[in-house]
Structure formats: C-alpha cells, structure tokens
Amino acid sequence: MHIRLTLPFYIYPFHFFRGSKMVKIPKSHPRYWSLLYREKIIRGMEEGITAKAGLIAHGRGEAFDYLIGERTIPPAEEAMKVAVAKLLLANHPVISVNGNVAALVPRETVELAKVTRAKLEVNLFYRTEERVKKIAEVLKKTGAKEVLGLNPTKRIPGLESERGKVEEDGIWKADVVLVPLEDGDRTEALVRMGKFVITVDLNPLSRSARMANVTIVDNIIRAYPRMIELAKEMRDYSREELEEIVNNYDNNKILSEVLLHIRRRLEELAKEGIWRKEKI
Template identity: 85%
Template sequence: MVRIPKSHPRYWSLLYREKIIESMEEGITAKAGLIAHGRGEAFDYLIGERTIEPAERAMKVAVAKLLLAEYPVISVNGNVAALVPRETVELAKAVNAKLEVNLFYRTEERVRKIAALLKEHGAGEVLGLNPTKKIPGLESERGKVDENGIWKADVVLVPLEDGDRTEALVRMGKFVITVDLNPLSRSARMAHVTIVDNIVRAYPRMIELAREMRDYDRKELEKIVKEYDNERTLSDVLRHIRDRLTRLAEEGIWRRERLVT
C-alpha cells in the first residue's frame, strides 16, 4: 500500500482508496469495485463527509430490526471486505447475525479469500462458499445464495448493493436494509431501510447502537421500526444536499468549508 502522510488533508479518503486498490490486487475486490467506490465518494462529498441526522435515524431503525429478527444475515461483498472486515464481524456478533459472502463478479477464489479475511478478523462460520439456492428472477451470480443464510433470512443487511438483488430480495418477502451513499440508487429506493452514509462511519456507529439497544424490550424496538418512513428519510437526505449546496454557493466554499480535492 502507498504510504500516505497523516498530515495530508485528504488522508482518510486516500487511505480507503488505497485499501480498495490493495484488495483488488489481492483478488478480494473486483475492478468494478473501484468505480463503485469512486461513485460513493462523490456522494459523500455532497453530504459533507459526515453522518447526517437521516442516516443516524435509519441506523437506529436498522439495528432495531436486526435485533428483532429471527434469522438476520449480513451480506458481504468485495468492497465491504476491503473497507470494514473487522467491523462487519463485530456487527454480526452484536446483532447475532450470520455472515454470507455474495458477489456479482463471483469466482470461487474470491469467495474463499473474503471468507478467510473475515475469519482472520474473528468470524466463526462464514456462509456463501457452497450456495445451493437461487434467488427467483435474478440471473446474475448474485442470485446464488446459501440455504442456511440469505435464503432462510427474514432480515438481510446488504451494504453497497446492486439494485436488482435488493428488489429481488424484497419480492421474496425479506426485510432489506442497505448502506448506500447514493440516495437516488435503485437499492436506496427499494430497500425498507436505507442508511445514506459511508460504511466506514456507519458500521462502527451501528455496533455502538447495537450494544446500547440490546437491552431494549421488544415493544420499544417494534415501536422504533413501526414509526420509520424510508421515503421521508431519502427526501430528508436530498433536502440536506440541496440546502448544503445552496449555502455553499451563496456563502462561498472557501469561507465555510475546505474545498474537496
């Protein structure tokens, strides 16, 4: 990995880019994952590279639903494995969820490498190495799922997800949660709960919330989920972007915020 001086004003952004590149070279992330990461980074600039209130709201609902689930599963792709392997394992443990590797550009070698990486960070069982089921209506490799994982799940967390699989999982009757920096994507619009935030911020916060909320009684968790409106959340994200860009245009970028480069 290229050494990035911590004094660099874009240190964290460049560090995560390098992690994606390094993971691609190691055969964990697909080449297309670099494009996806760049697209997400662009939307992160628009929201201000911080966790905004609509994302915090969605995270609380997502954690509540995962804690209520009878059989929750967290899906893992190459970018997730590259950016938050330890946090993915910790989150799964915090909400008692299964982990399943699921890839659009699937090769058995990539699946094995991602599973091994998760185990290096403390995972026990990792599903997805030998999928025996196929999601109806989904022709891509992402349709292959484990009968003891996503196929059986009632709640599925699918971060950095393709819209077609999100839609297919919803059709199957799954409750779908996604982490997606693009509030306009099909995944964001099709999921029941959309966390518009960078996964490197979202997962650590979700782990904190899970530890805080695990002692909530069932009625309190159910109330949190029942009162949630995902369309309102996405609209609030768009309003945040609109208002922030309007403010920057009126007051000047250099006066209020360092220009993103």
C-alpha cells in the same frame, strides 16, 4: 451529528505496498482518510478480494459523500437506529459481504454480526470461487467463526446474475438481510421474496436506496462503527420498544430528508462561496 472517521478496532497502517512499490500516505495530508480507504480498495483488488468495478463504485460513493458533507447526518442516524432494531428483532438476520465491504470494514462487519446475532454470507456479482474463499478467509482472520456463501444451493427468483446464488441456511432462509454497497436488482429481488432489506448506500437516488426497506445514506466506514455502538445500547431494549422504533419509520421520508440536506448544503456553499483563500 458528526461521527469521526477513525475506528476503534485497530490502528490503521500508514503504508501500502502496491506490487513491489511502497505507497506512503502522510498523516498530514488533508485528504488522509479518503486516500487511506482508497488504497484499501486498491489493495483489495490486488489481493483478489475486490473486483475492478468495485473501484468505480467506491469513487462514485466518494462523490456523494462530498455532497452530504463527509459526515453522518441526522437521517442516516435515524435509519441506523431502525436497522439495528430490526436486526435485533429478527429470527434469522444475515449480513451480506461483497469485495468492497471486505476490503474496507472486515473487523467491523464481524463485530456487527456478533452483536446482532447475524450470520455472514459472501455474495458477489463478479463471483469466482477463489474470490469467495479469499473474502471468507479475511472475515475469519478478523474473528468470524462461520462464513456462508461458499456452497450456495439456492437461487433468488428472477435474479440471473451470480448474485442470485445463496446458501439455504443464510440469505435464503433470512427474514432480515443487511446488504451494504448493493446492486439494485438484488435488493428488489430480496424484497419481492418478502425479506426485510437494509442497505448502506451513499447514493440516495440509487435503485438499492429506493427499493430497500431501510436505507442508510452514509459511508460504511462511519455507519458500521455507529451501528455497533447502537446495537450494544439497544440489545437490552424490550421487544415492544424495538418494534415501536421500526413501526414509526418511513424510508421515503428519510430519503427525502437526505435530498433536502444536500440541496440546503449546496445552496449554503453557493452563497458563502466554495473557494476559500488560505493564509500563506
């Protein structure tokens, strides 16, 4: 299955201001969408939303996106369906938001929370109160009525970093947590707490991917719009139908299928030749 990179919520800008200099990305550029989202991350850093380390993380994700073919593959589609089913079944679902998520998919994050009845909570490794407030403002500007994370009073056991700080009525109380673009140590700590953890991670070998209950190996710019579509389709399912979807899922099998997909794709590219002569 190939899911387009364009999203239905708004028309993307074609120009970015970096400081006082305008950066123009021509739509004819063969890497238009990749450059566009890269600029969103850079702009997020300049606006105090994304941490500098977020640029490195985004670049690493781009590399893995090349490996899977820059498209939504069947294992990711299956994982998304299970993730949505679990969010719809949850008593207290929460979607965690970091700087990269706020820079890349703020509107989609808010929409996904609405259709799954999930709460939003800002959670940052490089936490400052100013960054938390700015991310909350971005989410509210795109339609969020409530954003948690500004007044954490609890700490995830065994997690000493700033990511251990959570709100009692948010992640602390949650039974299902969606933690996209996540650090492995927090994923592991949340699972230890008995929470059902869903992650979106382009690296199938990361600790987050291996520790989560459901791992969506896809680019978040494709995953969130598709999850919104699925949630709208599945919210009328019976509880029994949703539970059957979740109970039949095997995350280890899904990760194995992703690795096999990458291997097959690399083998095909090696046989066909990755260099293609263009007509001049």
